[in-house]
Amino acid sequence: KQEVTQIPAALSVPEGENLVLNCSFTDSAIYNLQWFRQDPGKGLTSLLLIQSSQREQTSGRLNASLDKSSGRSTLYIAASQPGDSATYLCAVWAGANNLFFGTGTRLTVIP
């Protein structure tokens, strides 16, 4: 059964720092991996989708990488801002009829 783990569970950084969020998954036979952002009491906003054949995706200050063989993905956020404060979720599509989600990393960017 696919299990997705995100480390750390919570992270606080001062504004302007670059940071990396980690996601690992147990079954490397995935089709794609998505990174989402969730604000308190709100829904999910898709940030980046990496297909299994890709190594990374970039959108603005965000860069996500995927290493299928090691079962790992990272989300890099450059020049963090207070508005980046949210919970970041990683999810993989692995052949079943659903996404498997990690429990998220709660990010706080301190002004």
Add this chain to the structure above:
Amino acid sequence: NAGVMQNPRHLVRRRGQEARLRCSPVKGHSHVYWYRQLPEEGLKFMVYLQKENIIDESGMPKERFSAEFPKEGPSILRIQQVVRGDSAAYFCASQPIRQRTSNSYNEQFFGPGTRLTVL
């Protein structure tokens, strides 16, 4: 372009009542997924539906929970005789079609969720 819409956004029920959660997928999307997020936990898959068909309900509790996606109208997640443990955020996601090209599947688009509170 309207995204995935869910209503109500907040729902309060007393124990034993019924809860009906609605999801309107992105126009043209024929695949709908329901996920549940319990407090302080990750999202867990409940059910996957196509128009008029339940494809996979392996994540749905066997009793009290049901889902449908009729030919016309939104998808409905129905919880009968709610209990306090049903309090959670319920998210719906839609997908256009599932294309297996280069071992890749299409992206899922999520709605804002319905937060169910059972008193």
